[in-house]
Amino acid sequence: MMSDNLKVPTMASYLAEGKQPEVLFWVGCAGSFDDRAKKITKAFVKILNNINVDFAVLGTEEGCTGDPAKRAGNEFLFQMQAMTNIEVLNAYEVKKIVTACPHCFNTIKNEYPALGGSYEVIHHTQFLKQLLNEGRLKVEGGKFKGKRITYHDPCYLGRANGEYEAPRDLLRKLEVELVEMKSCKSKGLCCGAGGAQMFKDAEKGDKEVNIHRTEQAVEVKPEVIAAGCPFCNTMMTDGVKNKEKQDEIEVLDVVEMIANADDL
Amino acid sequence: MILDYLPQILFLIVLIAAILFFAKNVSSLKRNINLGRDVNRTDQKNKRFKKMMRVALGQSKMVTRPIAGILHIIVYIGFVIINIEVLEIIIDGVLGTHRIFGFLGPVYDVLIGTFEILALLVLLSVIIFWIRRNMMNIKRFLAQELKGWPKNDANYILYFEVVLMVLFLTMNAADLQLQLMGAQHYASEAGIVGSFPVSQYMLPLFDEMTIDTLIIVERTAWWLHIVGILIFLNYLYYSKHLHILLAFPNVYFSNLDPMGKFKNLDAVTKEVKLMMDPNADPFAEPETDGDEDMPEKFGASDVQDLNWFQLLSAYSCTECGRCTAECPANQTGKKLSPRKIMMDTRDRMEEIGKDLNKGKEITSDNQLLDNYISREELWACTTCNACVDACPIGIDPLSIIMDMRQYLVMEQSAAPVELNNAMTNIENNAAPWPYNQQDRLNWAKE
Numbered sequence A: 001m002m003s004d005n006l007k008v009p010t011m012a013s014y015l016a017e018g019k020q021p022e023v024l025f026w027v028g029c030a031g032s033f034d035d036r037a038k039k040i041t042k043a044f045v046k047i048l049n050n051i052n053v054d055f056a057v058l059g060t061e062e063g064c065t066g067d068p069a070k071r072a073g074n075e076f077l078f079q080m081q082a083m084t085n086i087e088v089l090n091a092y093e094v095k096k097i098v099t100a101c102p103h104c105f106n107t108i109k110n111e112y113p114a115l116g117g118s119y120e121v122i123h124h125t126q127f128l129k130q131l132l133n134e135g136r137l138k139v140e141g142g143k144f145k146g147k148r149i150t151y152h153d154p155c156y157l158g159r160a161n162g163e164y165e166a167p168r169d170l171l172r173k174l175e176v177e178l179v180e181m182k183s184c185k186s187k188g189l190c191c192g193a194g195g196a197q198m199f200k201d202a203e204k205g206d207k208e209v210n211i212h213r214t215e216q217a218v219e220v221k222p223e224v225i226a227a228g229c230p231f232c233n234t235m236m237t238d239g240v241k242n243k244e245k246q247d248e249i250e251v252l253d254v255v256e257m258i259a260n261a262d263d264l
Numbered sequence B: 001m002i003l004d005y006l007p008q009i010l011f012l013i014v015l016i017a018a019i020l021f022f023a024k025n026v027s028s029l030k031r032n033i034n035l036g037r038d039v040n041r042t043d044q045k046n047k048r049f050k051k052m053m054r055v056a057l058g059q060s061k062m063v064t065r066p067i068a069g070i071l072h073i074i075v076y077i078g079f080v081i082i083n084i085e086v087l088e089i090i091i092d093g094v095l096g097t098h099r100i101f102g103f104l105g106p107v108y109d110v111l112i113g114t115f116e117i118l119a120l121l122v123l124l125s126v127i128i129f130w131i132r133r134n135m136m137n138i139k140r141f142l143a144q145e146l147k148g149w150p151k152n153d154a155n156y157i158l159y160f161e162v163v164l165m166v167l168f169l170t171m172n173a174a175d176l177q178l179q180l181m182g183a184q185h186y187a188s189e190a191g192i193v194g195s196f197p198v199s200q201y202m203l204p205l206f207d208e209m210t211i212d213t214l215i216i217v218e219r220t221a222w223w224l225h226i227v228g229i230l231i232f233l234n235y236l237y238y239s240k241h242l243h244i245l246l247a248f249p250n251v252y253f254s255n256l257d258p259m260g261k262f263k264n265l266d267a268v269t270k271e272v273k274l275m276m277d278p279n280a281d282p283f284a285e286p287e288t289d290g291d292e293d294m295p296e297k298f299g300a301s302d303v304q305d306l307n308w309f310q311l312l313s314a315y316s317c318t319e320c321g322r323c324t325a326e327c328p329a330n331q332t333g334k335k336l337s338p339r340k341i342m343m344d345t346r347d348r349m350e351e352i353g354k355d356l357n358k359g360k361e362i363t364s365d366n367q368l369l370d371n372y373i374s375r376e377e378l379w380a381c382t383t384c385n386a387c388v389d390a391c392p393i394g395i396d397p398l399s400i401i402m403d404m405r406q407y408l409v410m411e412q413s414a415a416p417v418e419l420n421n422a423m424t425n426i427e428n429n430a431a432p433w434p435y436n437q438q439d440r441l442n443w444a445k446e
């Protein structure tokens, strides 16, 4: 591994220089604090640095989008968070936001506009796809070429917002052998984390949702389970450990695979 | 002679009674749906109409499960087309004519022939449906919420259809035999009226019968068939079969936004804006006009707190269980079943409806929350939208779950403990975990 020499400018520093970045990278709570998710954040930044994408983060001015509060039923707390964030985003005159978290993506894209925050919001896989189309990013097989990969659709990217292809297109660019699980795309099975479940114990049942989903993944015998959400990533990683398959199956974010393929 | 008109008079009485009873049910239905709050679902008319054409008329979501989907399309097309014949039957009944559309000649032959083939296909499909439902251990038909009335209801409908189709074919077969025998009123100089590709095979059944007996058979089948249809029409209100009517408005009024977009409560927006406005005087009297659109309560604990679309959906639900079959919580043995959410909503609405039938007051002490839908069910939902996507007629069980969670959290502060911790963290340090907001960029330096 190369040492992390990340360039992560903040919006505040951009403003001080009187500049606007091309895009704001919304890191999200998981991406900022969760050890596993931080790796995804860094992989994404490495790619952005590598191809000189002009981006900035809010850093300490960013706060939870309010997604878990809203899905838990706490509309008040959600709107407090939303309005606080919108104030900051509008003060910086942000136009375009990219995020590696489908929950942040969905909330800012769909639920902020009515509260006064309208931006172009895209998921990191969509952004990378754009860069690819513009010829700014090159993705080649590298170390994943020919490997058996299955992609787990995050509910809030897939069903909730209809994006099934951008992550798959990126994986195809990596020349992997893409295999689909029994439930995929619009029928994709949830990892079990959504709707604020991440932050509570599950109700009584026969098994945990993430185990159920992992079993579907294990069935197609992948070498890597590709994900596009830090929460799905945690859930699937736990699931793979529970099935004692961690030596055979890796759980990686699509952006980590692109960064790894390039040995960034 | 008045006696000559007796059948027509009788027919008119039966028809009018059936229509009046149906109208009464429709008005209860409307009254119950209007118990709900208002929601704007009349915008984007073009888009809505197209969606209705595609999803309700075109059955586009049915074929995701190919076997059930194709069988359903056969029964559906059969139902719609055979109803053209019902029009003729009603006109004949009122005017005392026989096969009044017979003058159409070859067109009529094609029509009757098509009806017969469809009737046979419907019959076969319905038998397969019955076998699937009762003998094949298909999980979505075995669920707890289908025990008792819902299961019987589903079977009654299938029996009904079998009987109706058999009566239809018997009526035609007897008619054909009468025509062949040259019976008065039946035979026509122009030759055989209608074509009978299916019922012709039933002729051997009538070999020994006299014209008089045959007329009795034909008339009995004719009467039972049309009375059966009128009974069926009035059975709808009590049945999941109401979907044959309500699927259309339900799809029309269904949500057009991305599924991930949950509605924001405007009343909360006002309050939050006021709180965040540095110029607002915290001690000022609340604006009176602001209070008017302040809801009495946040979220939903009973059906009156839901909106009319959600209530319409409860009546439209076909209890097919496609939603529940896709639900991750249900698949892993949790109590939650989105189909049950819809069935409970309808049952509770009916309970209130019964009170309202008796008088103006709602006397029952029950409510949707706890008496019908438990908290355990509500908290098991991952808000994954699989149920919403799976529903063939645009029902959104998740929206009801969310409204009820909102009530639990905002009115009762009754979230699970761990969730309360996460929410306290969000409030204090803008993340669901207890990390300091000032450390949010530390990852960049690690």
Ligand code: SF4
Pocket: B323, B326, B327, B328, B329, B330, B336, B337, B338, B380, B381, B382, B383, B384, B385, B386, B387, B388, B397, B398, B401
């Ligand atoms: S949104 Fe909730 S009820 Fe619907 S399928 Fe997902 S977990 Fe089940």
Ligand code: SF4
Pocket: B316, B317, B318, B319, B320, B321, B322, B323, B324, B338, B339, B342, B390, B391, B392, B393, B395, B397
């Ligand atoms: S809500 Fe839709 S999918 Fe679920 S049982 Fe009713 S009709 Fe079927």
